[in-house]
Structures are given as structure tokens and as C-alpha cells.
Amino acid sequence: MEQMKTNPWTLSVLLLLAGPLGADPDWHVEYPDSFCVVEGSTATIPCSFTHPAGRRVERVVWCTNDEFCRRLVFNVYDSSNVRADRRFRYLGDLVGNCTLKIIKTVKRDTAMYRFLFQANGEGYTGQKGVIVKVTNGEVVKVRSSVTDNVVKEGSQVTLTCTSACSFHQLDVHWYRNGHALSETGPALHLSSLTNNNTGNYTCSLDSSGQKTSAPWSLVVVEDEGRFDWHLTVSVVLKVLWSVFLLLLAGLVFAKRSAPGPEHEIVYSEVVG
Missing domain, CATH: 2.60.40.10 (Immunoglobulins)
Incomplete structure (x- = not known):
């Protein structure tokens, strides 16, 4: 039985499409569903990624309309390029968060966005991507x-x-x-x-x-039927304080009105 021969060039292309992971689930990029944003607003693309243990991420890239983020012309953010568009801010890290923030979106920001990360010389792109549509005139x-x-x-x-x-x-x-x-x-x-x-x-x-x-x-x-506990407690305290002051004043007055020793009447027995 004749064996099927694989063209070396075709094999190279298949390996490139597969990326470094092949069927390894440790290499992964997770995007949200496609969504739209209102022109002029600030939007975010939530994103997370994973890679095999022991790998160290050296570079992260966000690109538009590029299946593998291999062409620099389509990069909206590149950690190795300080001249990247300042409207695109990377909120993620080099560990597992790849969130991208787009400030003051414009119509030309409508595109398919993908994320690429490189670890120990190998790169992986989340090919699924996320479509961002910038619309105008939304109410x-x-x-x-x-x-x-x-x-x-x-x-x-x-x-x-x-x-x-x-x-x-x-x-x-x-x-x-x-x-x-x-x-x-x-x-x-x-x-x-x-x-x-x-x-x-x-x-x-x-x-x-x-x-x-x-x-x-x-x-x-104003809710006329609502019972105001704060007001009620305040009124009760004021009434009690007034009663206390009246009792105190009465005691002071009674003490001052009571006859002292110098006012005592001395009765002497009249001896006939």
C-alpha cells in the first residue's frame, strides 16, 4: 500500500497555523464575544491568556486585521514599541491578563482585534479574535x-x-x-x-x-405619613430635660423658703 507523502512546505505551514501549542490546551487566549461601542466613548476588551508552566512572557502585542499579529504595521499596541498609539492602553500584565483599553474610540477603530504573546522565544496568537464595531448616532x-x-x-x-x-x-x-x-x-x-x-x-x-x-x-x-424616629426622640429628650429643670428649680426654691434656725419661734412657759 502506497504511503501518503507530505510536502515539507505544507507541513511547515500547518505547524505555523497550529502555533507552538499544537493540541496543548496550556496555550490559550480568551476573548469576549464581539461587541460594538459608541464613537467617542472609552471601551475595554477583556482578555486573558495561559501558557505552560515555567515559561516567561517577554512581549505582548495587540493587532488588528492580522491573523497572526506578525506584521508590525497592524499593531495597535506592542510592549516592545514605545511609539504605539497612546489611545490604546494595555491594562494587562505578563502573567495572564491581556485586557486592552481604547480611549475615545473613532470609526476607524472598527476591526478584528487579536492578541499575541511571546514566551521563551515562541509566540502564540489567539486567532479567534474579537470584532469591535464603532457606531455613531446611537441614542x-x-x-x-x-x-x-x-x-x-x-x-x-x-x-x-x-x-x-x-x-x-x-x-x-x-x-x-x-x-x-x-x-x-x-x-x-x-x-x-x-x-x-x-x-x-x-x-x-x-x-x-x-x-x-x-x-x-x-x-x-416629603412623606407625611412616615414616622420620623429621629424627630420623635429629639422632642422626647427636650421634654424630659424641661421637666428635669423644673423639678430642680422647685427643689432649690423649696430649700430657700424653708425656715432656718434664726427664724425659729421659741415658746416659753409662763409661770403664774
């Missing part, structure tokens, strides 16, 4: 955990910044009546509400405020 909205805009004092409300695009955000900014709040993130939690929380709330996908939602109005009203 940013504020959604509330309550249906009514009017709530009573002491209650709580959670506001969430959403978009028609399932964006992965690192930076979401909140405003009340146009003034920036210290809280950041997709969700704004408001608890123990008072009248000071009344206002129009908006969210923005970047600090410039260019991608700002329509306002969501919140009105906090």
Missing part, C-alpha cells in the same frame, strides 16, 4: 428602577445609562442639572433620598459630554 438613555418620577423621601432609585449598542464601558459620567456628579459607572445608586436629590439627571459616555442622554427628571417629596 444614549437613562433608565430608572422606578416607573414614577415622583418618589418619597427616604426611598431609593437606581439610574442606568444605556445605549442601543451593547457597549463595554469603563467611563460613564453622571450629571444633575448639568453639574457633574462624583459617581461614575453605568449605574447610579441613589438611596435615602431627600429634596436635595430632586433634579434632571443625564449621563454621558465621555467626559466631554458630547454623547449625553436626554434628561430624566426626579422629584423627591
